[in-house]
Amino acid sequence: MAKTAIIEEPGGPEKFRIVDREVGEPGPGEIRIRHEACGLNFIDVYQRTGLYPLEMPQALGMEAAGVVEAVGEGVTHLKVGDRAAYASAPPGAYTQARVMKAAQVCPLPDGISFEEGAAMMLKGLTVQYLFRRTTPIAKGDTVLFHAAAGGVGLIACQWAKSEGIRLIGTAGTDEKCQLALEHGADACINYRTEDWAAKVQELTGGKGVDVVMDAVGADTFDGSLNSLKPLGMMISFGNASGPVPPFNLGILGPKGSLKITRPTLFTHIADHATCQQMAAELFDKVTSGAVKIRIDQRFPLEDVAEAHRALEARQTTGQTVLLP
Numbered sequence: 001m002a003k004t005a006i007i008e009e010p011g012g013p014e015k016f017r018i019v020d021r022e023v024g025e026p027g028p029g030e031i032r033i034r035h036e037a038c039g040l041n042f043i044d045v046y047q048r049t050g051l052y053p054l055e056m057p058q059a060l061g062m063e064a065a066g067v068v069e070a071v072g073e074g075v076t077h078l079k080v081g082d083r084a085a086y087a088s089a090p091p092g093a094y095t096q097a098r099v100m101k102a103a104q105v106c107p108l109p110d111g112i113s114f115e116e117g118a119a120m121m122l123k124g125l126t127v128q129y130l131f132r133r134t135t136p137i138a139k140g141d142t143v144l145f146h147a148a149a150g151g152v153g154l155i156a157c158q159w160a161k162s163e164g165i166r167l168i169g170t171a172g173t174d175e176k177c178q179l180a181l182e183h184g185a186d187a188c189i190n191y192r193t194e195d196w197a198a199k200v201q202e203l204t205g206g207k208g209v210d211v212v213m214d215a216v217g218a219d220t221f222d223g224s225l226n227s228l229k230p231l232g233m234m235i236s237f238g239n240a241s242g243p244v245p246p247f248n249l250g251i252l253g254p255k256g257s258l259k260i261t262r263p264t265l266f267t268h269i270a271d272h273a274t275c276q277q278m279a280a281e282l283f284d285k286v287t288s289g290a291v292k293i294r295i296d297q298r299f300p301l302e303d304v305a306e307a308h309r310a311l312e313a314r315q316t317t318g319q320t321v322l323l324p
Contacts, residue, residue, distance in 0.1 A: 005094035010050030013305035026072035036114035039063035061093030065117030085117030103272040106279040119319035139164035149176035157183040162290040197223035218242040230256030294318035
């Protein structure tokens with residue numbers, strides 16, 4: 001049996017229940033993993049509220065780290081006793097142990113703790129595809145990154161600095177802006193006290209940025225488009241303030257022949273070999289010291305509702321983990 005956080009219908013954090021569930025044995029292509037830590041992400045909120053619909057009842061959670069307990073037929077990249085971490089769909093990581101497909105589970109280097117592994121997989125692999133797989137970004141290019149003091153943002157600040165990419169961040173307090181600067185952002189704008197889109201133009205000499213990376217959604221969409229230089233790329237990869245409303249595609253032409261994409265991590269990691277290669281690059285960034293995984297909040301699994309409340313209230317910085 002494994003203690004598991006589930007929801008039986010969409011709604012607020014109060015919808016979570018902690019139940020005991022049978023774990024079972026892995027089938028072909030599967031493993032059983034016992035979790036030492038589980039990650040918390042905004043996609044979990046989208047799923048809990050029904051923005052991303054799920055079949056019910058459903059355990060939430062998209063990433064975790066732990067020890068492989070059993071291996072099914074055909075699994076060759078993992079063995080019993082291996083330390084491992086993953087970001088993977090479908091959800092189900094808010095639990096002490098689970099059986100799951102092995103393809104997206106990655107061997108975790110000894111130099112990375114279980115808490116770091118659980119906190120870094122979804123966010124770190126997201127940063128990897130943003131900087132490596134979505135649009136060409138070269139040394140000296142400028143990126144605008146919203147929510148730069150969040151879990152993805154602090155990894156992105158460090159990644160950009162390690163690659164010689166100029167990153168302009170936004171955040172909601174001066175303290176969060178300072179945190180982004182300490183992690184490698186070239187500049188960070190407090191969007192509550194400044195006209196951030198105008199400030200971006202000032203910081204770029206009126207040219208705009210090469211790429212916008214925007215997981216905020218509705219509140220920042222128009223300003224993000226207005227911050228791009230001609231032929232710039234808008235990467236909309238989340239909806240923390242709500243989904244982007246429908247817009248006229250034709251405005252991209254007069255704004256400078258802009259490009260826009262709405263990627264998801266799970267498309268990028270669907271192929272086993274690609275997922276393992278992306279994870280290896282992320283692990284190299286962390287073990288080399290170029291990227292440090294900052295864990296600022298830890299909650300027992302039983303307090304998952306409180307963890308969700310803190311995340312939605314923007315009271316968190318860095319990464320948050322649940323301890324099962």
